[in-house]
Amino acid sequence: MPRRYEDIYPSLPLLTSDGLDHVSAAQLMAVHYFRADPDEMPEDVFVEHHVLLNLKAEPHRVINTRNGEVRDFTFSKNDIIVTPAGMRSGWRWFAQSDVVVITLDPTQVQKFAETELGMLLDPQQLGDLPLFSDADLCAAGVMIRDALEANDMTSGVMFEALSRVFLVKLLQRYGKRRPEEVALSARFTSAHYNRVLRFIRENLERTISLDDLAREAGMSASHFSRLFKDTVGTPPMQYVMAYRIEQALEMMRDPTRRLGDIALSCGFADQAHFSRSFKQVTGETPRKRRAAMS
Template identity: 75%
Template sequence: MPRRYADIFPSLPLLNSDTHEQSSAAALMSVRYFQAEPDTMPEDVFAEHHILLNLQENAHRVQNTRDGKMRDFTLQKNDIIVTPAGMRSGWRWFAKSDVIIVTLDPAKVAKFAQTELGLLLDPQQFNDEPQFSDPDLCAAGVILRDALESDDISSGVMFEAMSRVLLVKLLQRYGKRRAEDIALSARFTSSHYNRVLAFIRVRLDQTITVDELAGEAGMSPSHFSRVFKETLGSTPMQYVLAYRIEQAMKMMEDATRPLGDVALACGFADQAHFSRSFKQVTGQTPRQFRSARAA
């Protein structure tokens, strides 16, 4: 069974976002900062994507094995190496490291890309990028690292904001999108998805039907329902309900906002309907969810 990257790293991180309570984009990733003496990391297969951001000023020798192929190369400052989930990889470094390791859960990344960016990612999600330079991404990583060093309100806000910046940049530049010409026999493409998502966003506080969504995609309702589920793994109405609940969770971060107002803003008939639907999806009532967040 694939393991987590943190399980076998040979030293403890100096900073670790897992010790901080995060929300939204920040909850999709773990950020760890290492300065480790020369060492090795045995080959293993990981359940997460991991992204190495190199901050070391001096170029240094590194060996990286990826699915049985070993590269012996020089790592430069601002170099980044993305190792997709499911790839067997191992490391050896010959000088003291100065790196940020970002790990991402593939399922959560796919959902974020869909709901926040309107992107349908290929099942592989990331291209196999052995090594590339990206000072912008490294700069975002440094801000994340610096925010972890403080535990005040402002640093938490900064960490959340820069988590989103880093994730969006990573997906837009290196995310492997589902090819338009292989988007199933149904041809439910990213452009279809974007039109449907835009419609849901605009009509969030109103009734939404399958017929309306199918019209946005330019398909018959039956064909749309079939290909939507094939592509996204849920029926259109299940997706709409999940999206309503997700937006409600964000609105409930404002502790002063009445639940009845949240219910109407997210398209529920009344607060009772909202509570039933929320518990059906999350296992908690809205009040229980809000109380747990405030604890």
Template identity: 70%
Template sequence: MCEWQLSWKLKKDTLVSKDDWIAIVPRRYAEIYPSSPLLNSYEMTHVSAAALMEVRYFQAEADTMPEEIFAEHHVLLNLQETPHRVQNRRDGEMRDFTFHKNEIVVTPAGMRSGWRWFAKSDVIVVTLDPQRVEKFAQTELAMLLDPQQFADLPQFTDPDLCAAGVMLRDALENDDLTSGVMFEAMSRVLLVKLLERYGQKRPEDLALSASFTSDHYGRVLSFIRANLDRTITVDDLAREAGMSPSHFGRMFKETVGETPMQYVLAYRVEQAIDIMKDSARALGSIALDCGFADQAHFSRSFKQITGQTPRQFRAATTQ
């Protein structure tokens, strides 16, 4: 588990022994759930390698799951028609409640959680990687998240989110190209809903007036999107943010975790990946549309970010 994923859960003066550290090595729901998932997005062959989430559909008789700490966020969507008793221990606090259809449980990464349910389960479990969530929130919603990313939500009614989850589940029933496209589209819909409703934004009231806020970030991202096919410099971005280039560069890296130019390059590659889904588009045309000087520049940059050339990546994702 990455240090940043645990830093907000462990006190600074806490010493973690080797045995304790082994106990918090991240696990997956699929590894400890008492039955195998009936449907599993990880096994789909027509889902892009850049899929935003993993989705598993479970049904299991009354049973338990031991307390574990996970490196990923988990969202549990209850589809069981009949209300049933559930116990959920979260960071040492026991909750004993009646679980109703269309209720959800959001468990942020790094939280210790264990379960016991007293009737047959009928649930969808959505697993989210924090790094992918952070990138999606930044590039798609211009949202800067705090380290926890999601609210600790032990029980909440959300029929709309559950309906989106059912559409994801249905897309898993047929492993074909059409279902893969539907799964990816609904993944984006569900993640947007999650972030807009339960995402934890970085608190702006703690920032100084000269700090890099969500408003600064939004203006910079809008400029990058509008000028993707052109040369973009640090001076251009600093001007949009209303800062000096040196101050902007420092604040951007401190907030986003990358230098402005690293971010622009990664954004160009991400947009290229999206366009490459259209197999009719030539790589040279995509390169120019995404602001690369030529196809050779595109290929070098793409491999730097993904580890593959554009041709290799396209071949691997269209098999």
């Protein structure tokens, strides 16, 4: 089983998001705040992306090994290092650290980029960014850390909102977009995808057909279906169903909303249809999921 970043860190985090079980943003990212004496981490490969935000005011020496290349540099405040999933990386630092480490699941990042930002990311998603400075992005990380430190009833709500803000900033500035020439031989582009996604959002409460989506993209139904699946990875109508369920999950966080109303708002014929579809996608009923959220 692949190890997590914090599993090999030489000290325990002072703050962590691991306990936020019923916060949807916790599926997107894990956040850990460390202050550790000079030490080192052995080289390892992880299935997640890692974003290291340096908060330490005093510049200090750091050695980072990335896929066999040794980098010896001075780490300054607001410096950031992005280690993409699949890269072998190791660390050594020569002063007490003061860092926020954000771990991102590539599958969830892809889903977030597509459904929330209308972005078609390159399969690599984040480039090899060994060192750059971004005070705004670090400030967003500090706000997440402070939300965890509050450790009260607002922590989950703040983490939810601030994590999404952070990820939007990260992807819009540093996310690797899929080259248009790669996106199905430039036949199905980000512009096509955004038109289709906008149509789904604006018509979520009603029946959406394959012909509707194809018409929005300006293609025949068969051509659109093939190109959409090749680009996004799922058939278009399966994508619509997953989007309906995702929006229903967000609505279910409001305990005052009845499941029947949520079903109709998300385009299901009735609550029974919603329950069957929800269980097929998530493996549990809406009532059971809502109970787990409380």
